[in-house]
Amino acid sequence: MSKLYFTKDHEWLSVEGSNATVGVSTYAAGQLGDVVFVELPQIGKTVKKGEDIAVVESVKSASEIYAPISGEITAANEALEDAPETVNEDAQGAGWFFKMTIADASELSGLMDEAAYGEFTRE
Amino acid sequence: MQQDGLQRTPLASLMEELGGKMVPFAGYAMPVQFPDGILKEHKWTRANCGLFDVSHMGQAFVVGPDHETTARALEALMPGDFVNLKPGQQRYTLLLTDEGGIMDDLMVTRSIHPHFEGWLMIVVNAAFKKEDFAQIESQLPDGVRLETAADRALIAVQGPKTAEVLQPLCDDSCDMVFMQSKATRIGGIECHISRSGYTGEDGFEISVKAGVAEDLARLLLKNKLVKPIGLGARDSLRLEAGLCLSGHDFDEHRSPVEASLNWAIPKARRQSGGFPGAKRILGELTEGTAQKRVGIKPLGRAPAREGTHIHLDGAHVGTITSGGFGPTFGGPVAMGYVRTDLAQPGTKLDLMVRGKAHPAEVYKLPFVPQNYYRG
Known part of the structure; x- marks a missing residue:
């Protein structure tokens, strides 16, 4: 059973055991507008929480994606390279960006659950 | 708001x-x-x-006693041929600095109606309308005035x-x-x-x-x-469509020739001169410039935004001035300035996006064919 977390930078993490799948929230995808390009992190790369590791570009502008937690990148959603619009169509599903290990589970406690994130985006 | x-x-x-x-x-x-x-x-x-x-754009009328007087007043500031502008015709032109740089681009229109003989309507960019109007107003001769149409x-x-x-x-x-x-x-x-x-x-x-x-x-x-x-x-x-955004694809440091806007300087003005920076601009028309504006097609999917450096074999050879995604073109599109010897369509270049070289090539503008109605 996976658990869903959100960051203040509008990323989601689906956590299963010591692994997480990461993407941008449906709310963020709506704010970004039409996504036309995604630059994904390299598999095998070790990242620190807060480090910029990916880029999402909409028609309007480029936005950095930050590592929501520390860990190692284990997979990248290469389907986004040819179909970046998937981020708009299914941000919290098929539009995932990358998978990573969770180096320090305590970092998860600083994240929001779905209800708290719902409140956060209403503010 | x-x-x-x-x-x-x-x-x-x-x-x-x-x-x-x-x-x-x-x-x-x-x-x-x-x-x-x-x-x-x-x-x-x-x-x-x-x-x-x-509506944010700057609309104004330049008003003089007769068409020729008003037209000549604008010709002292811009390289367009307004004296020969027929009633009901519109022209794209450039407001030039004394050094021949481009302050702004604008449309000049001669009214078709005899009642407005001596009036030329201008439309300038929103971002520069204050400066444009001040510049034009300060340079108009006695008997010709600027009336803004706020x-x-x-x-x-x-x-x-x-x-x-x-x-x-x-x-x-x-x-x-x-x-x-x-x-x-x-x-x-x-x-x-x-x-x-x-x-x-x-x-x-x-x-x-x-x-x-x-x-x-x-x-x-x-x-x-x-x-x-x-x-x-x-x-x-x-x-x-390969159209310039004023202040980005050119500014007061770029001449019309560098900006690849030679077509905005008609034959009559190439002969007569008499616009700001005419000596420089007419010289550049025959001798060329060190850099010029070209279309640039990134060969991958990553857009190259304004300010992206253009490299060739690791050396800086130009800069992107407008860039993004072309929805009809179906990929990233850009314009920028490169060394004139690299301005030929098909020339391979690198765009330095987030520290990495992304391949690109010079592309003949426009990216999407213009579809104007010419009768």
Whole structure:
């Protein structure tokens, strides 16, 4: 059973055991507008929480994606390279960006659950 | 919005009502996009008809005793041939600095109506209208004056279905060709229209009194072929069409020849000169310049934004001045300045995006064929 977390930078993490799948929230995808390009992190790369590791570009502008937690990148959603619009169509599903290990589970406690994130985006 | 110190155009409330996401632009609250989003708005305009509020642009009249006097007054500031401009004709031209740099680009139109003999209408960019008007006003000779038209709104309707939309409301619009203008009525509302725009498509720009601008826009939007379009799509449409954004694709440090706008200097002015920086510009027309503006096609999917450095074999050879995604072109598109020896279409270059070299090539503008109505 996976658990869903959100960051203040509008990323989601689906956590299963010591692994997480990461993407941008449906709310963020709506704010970004039409996504036309995604630059994904390299598999095998070790990242620190807060480090910029990916880029999402909409028609309007480029936005950095930050590592929501520390860990190692284990997979990248290469389907986004040819179909970046998937981020708009299914941000919290098929539009995932990358998978990573969770180096320090305590970092998860600083994240929001779905209800708290719902409140956060209403503010 | 007013508490932000932003000005509002006569159509701002309507744009909000239509779901426009308002952002600050050149001191105005303007819609950057509508709920459909930039991609759909862009494609709609290329296929149907998009309606743009461009009332933030600077409209003014230059008024003198007769056409030739007014035309010569503007020819002292710009490289256009206005003396030979026929009634009802419009021209694209450039406001030049004393050094021959480009302060702004603008449209100059001669009224078709004898009552306005000696009047030339100008439309300048919103971002520079204060400076442009001050510059023009300070340089006009005695007997010629600048009258700003702050009481007028400007609506652009652009796209291949525009003539079909306008015809039932304004029968005398259909005999006009690209860069012609006339005073007319649309659905009974008095306005001044020109067959021109900033998208590369057929279309019209409609200058109308502020008080009836919303009525006119609502009337046009009644047609299901017409949708409101924001500044986001306006930018991607003009970039695909290879059209310059003033202050970005040129500025006061770039001459018309560097900006690849030689076509804006007609033969008559190449012979007579007499515009600011004429010596430099006429010299450059024959001798060329060190750099020039070209289209650049990134060969991957990553867009290259304004300010991206252009490299060749690791050496800096130019800079991107406009770049983004071309929805109709179906990939990233850009314009920028490169060394003139690298300006040939097909020349391979690198774009330095986030520290990495991305392959690109010089591309013959426009990215999407222009679709003007020439009769």
